[in-house]
Amino acid sequence: MAFDYFSGAGHAWRRFAQIRLEDxxxxxxxxxxRAYIAKRIAxxxxxxxxxxxxxxxxxxFGQDRHQPRTIGIAVDHDR
Incomplete structure (x- = not known):
C-alpha cells in the first residue's frame, strides 16, 4: 500500500495519537x-x-475528551 497523505499512514495512527496525548x-x-504540542507543530x-x-x-487536546487507555485485563465482577 502506497503512503497516502490524505488517508493516513495506517489504520491505527489516530489511536496512537490519542495514546501519545494521554502520555x-x-x-x-x-x-x-500545550506548549510541547505547539513546539512540535512549529x-x-x-x-x-x-x-x-x-x-x-x-x-x-482542545476537545478535552480523551478516554483513558485500557490495558486489556479481564476483571471478574462476580466475586
Whole structure:
C-alpha cells in the first residue's frame, strides 16, 4: 500500500495519537503539554505526516475528551 497523505499512514495512527496525548498529559500536565504540542507543530515541515499527526493531537487536546487507555485485563465482577 502506497503512503497516502490524505488517508493516513495506517489504520491505527489516530489511536496512537490519542495514546501519545494521554502520555503527555500524565508526564507534563496541561500547560506544558500545550506548549510541547505547539513546539512540535512549529518544528515539523508543512505538508508532512508528522505535522498532520501533531495537528490531530492538538485537536484532541482542545476537545478535552480523551478516554483513558485500557490495558486489556479481564476483571471478574462476580466475586
Amino acid at each position: 503527555l498529559l500524565d508526564q507534563r500536565g496541561r500547560e506544558r503539554t 518544528r515539523s515541515s508543512w505538508g508532512s505526516f508528522e505535522r498532520r499527526r501533531w495537528k490531530y493531537i492538538e485537536r484532541l
